[in-house]
Amino acid sequence: MILTTTPSLDGKAIKAYKGIVVGEAILGTNIFRDLFAGIRDIVGGRSGAYEKEMGKARQIALQELEQRAVELGANAVVGVDLDYEVIGKEGSMMMVSASGTAVVI
DSSP: OEEOSSSSBTTBOOOEEEEEEEEEEEEEOOHHHHHHHHHHHHHOSOOHHHHHHHHHHHHHHHHHHHHHHHHTTOSEEEEEEEEEEEESGGGOEEEEEEEEEEEEO
């Protein structure tokens, strides 16, 4: 399965458009990670815990997107867009949404 942010694939013709596919991942954050991230924000530096969780959520969203494309009979997804949102009470959860157009090349 080819996933790309571009609207087409160089050297490949799109034979069929199968429809829009979406994958989402919503992950809760851990109270201890929040505490250490808050301290890190005060003293500066990167928050490895949040970066790890964001990567995990992105991977889940892209896997769901790919699975839905396969279910439609596609072998590629073009125009992939990733969106990140903080949701829940006091921003206690984060959501990654991946969307694109499932196609046959």
